[in-house]
Amino acid sequence: MSNCVTYYLNFRSPIHLGRRGIGLEETAISIPADTLFSAICQTWRTFYGEDNLTDFLDQYETGEPFMLTSAFPFAPDIRFFPKPLIDLKVNADDDRKKIKRVRYLSENRFRQVVNGEILFDPDTLVDNGQLWIHDADKCPPTVWKTDTRPRVTLDRQSSASEIWHLKAVKFGKDCGLWFDAKFEAEEIQTHIETILRVLGDTGIGGERSAGYGLFDFHSQPAEPAAEQEASRFVTLSPICPRDADQLNILIQGDDVSYTLEERSGWIGSAEASSQRRQQVWMFAEGSVLNGNGAQVGRLIDLKPEACPHPVWRYAYAWPIKYK
Numbered sequence: 001m002s003n004c005v006t007y008y009l010n011f012r013s014p015i016h017l018g019r020r021g022i023g024l025e026e027t028a029i030s031i032p033a034d035t036l037f038s039a040i041c042q043t044w045r046t047f048y049g050e051d052n053l054t055d056f057l058d059q060y061e062t063g064e065p066f067m068l069t070s071a072f073p074f075a076p077d078i079r080f081f082p083k084p085l086i087d088l089k090v091n092a093d094d095d096r097k098k099i100k101r102v103r104y105l106s107e108n109r110f111r112q113v114v115n116g117e118i119l120f121d122p123d124t125l126v127d128n129g130q131l132w133i134h135d136a137d138k139c140p141p142t143v144w145k146t147d148t149r150p151r152v153t154l155d156r157q158s159s160a161s162e163i164w165h166l167k168a169v170k171f172g173k174d175c176g177l178w179f180d181a182k183f184e185a186e187e188i189q190t191h192i193e194t195i196l197r198v199l200g201d202t203g204i205g206g207e208r209s210a211g212y213g214l215f216d217f218h219s220q221p222a223e224p225a226a227e228q229e230a231s232r233f234v235t236l237s238p239i240c241p242r243d244a245d246q247l248n249i250l251i252q253g254d255d256v257s258y259t260l261e262e263r264s265g266w267i268g269s270a271e272a273s274s275q276r277r278q279q280v281w282m283f284a285e286g287s288v289l290n291g292n293g294a295q296v297g298r299l300i301d302l303k304p305e306a307c308p309h310p311v312w313r314y315a316y317a318w319p320i321k322y323k
């Protein structure tokens with residue numbers, strides 16, 4: 001029987017999450033599930049060995065040994081979810097501009113939206129309009145803030161200095177990132193939690209050598225999503241369909257709404273750290289797609305030609321049924 005757990009990451013230092021931009025001057029707020037999964041696999045390989053990691057990944061050929069959402073912000077007593085990519089009903093034209101600024105919904109507000117209660121209320125926006133909370137939610141004025149910090153690099157040959165800038169996220173007190181996970185076996189859960197402790201002390205994201213991305217974590221049991229009749233779902237993790245037939249099913253109908261994101265980046269292993277993995281397009285978190293979301297997605301190997309090992313990326317849906 002599957003065991004569902006919510007993990008809360010409380011960061012002891014700023015975190016930089018890479019985005020396309022000029023140098024390192026852009027940062028994301030959440031950690032996509034494929035990025036989190038890759039960090040776990042790289043640490044698994046170092047900590048338990050390559051053969052043990054291969055045995056774990058082989059289980060995805062016949063089942064779903066470890067599933068997870070992307071990591072989204074949380075505040076005390078509030079989890080935030082990605083804004084579903086649909087047109088929310090508004091009372092005034094000015095509200096349309098405000099809803100575009102919203103990035104995350106509190107869990108109470110998110111549940112209302114996926115159950116069909118979709119009238120937008122601008123009076124419950126907080127954090128410069130980025131968060132839409134429920135009337136009953138008590139949210140701090142700032143869940144996170146971003147800082148741009150100047151850095152200096154030296155040319156190896158001329159010793160000439162050059163200034164560049166790094167943008168990083170700093171979470172407020174008792175705030176951070178959360179994600180849900182589902183395990184088919186207790187042994188896998190034990191391995192993952194050991195790896196999270198290692199990642200907490202070594203860092204996640206960019207600029208780890210400068211002390212970024214360090215965290216502590218705690219967990220609590222998570223209740224599986226309640227069953228309800230629905231022909232659509234909203235995903236809490238990026239998706240790469242397993243084949244053309246599954247893709248066609250996902251985008252059928254006029255009531256789907258989605259964003260495609262290009263996923264690319266550097267390979268994290270020591271053998272191929274100077275190589276970039278192949279690019280792939282995925283449905284972004286918050287996309288509303290056709291079907292019930294069961295067994296949607298796959299692990300995808302983005303190994304470039306010169307890389308000596310597979311480069312697996314996680315691209316399974318974490319579906320929440322959408323009425």
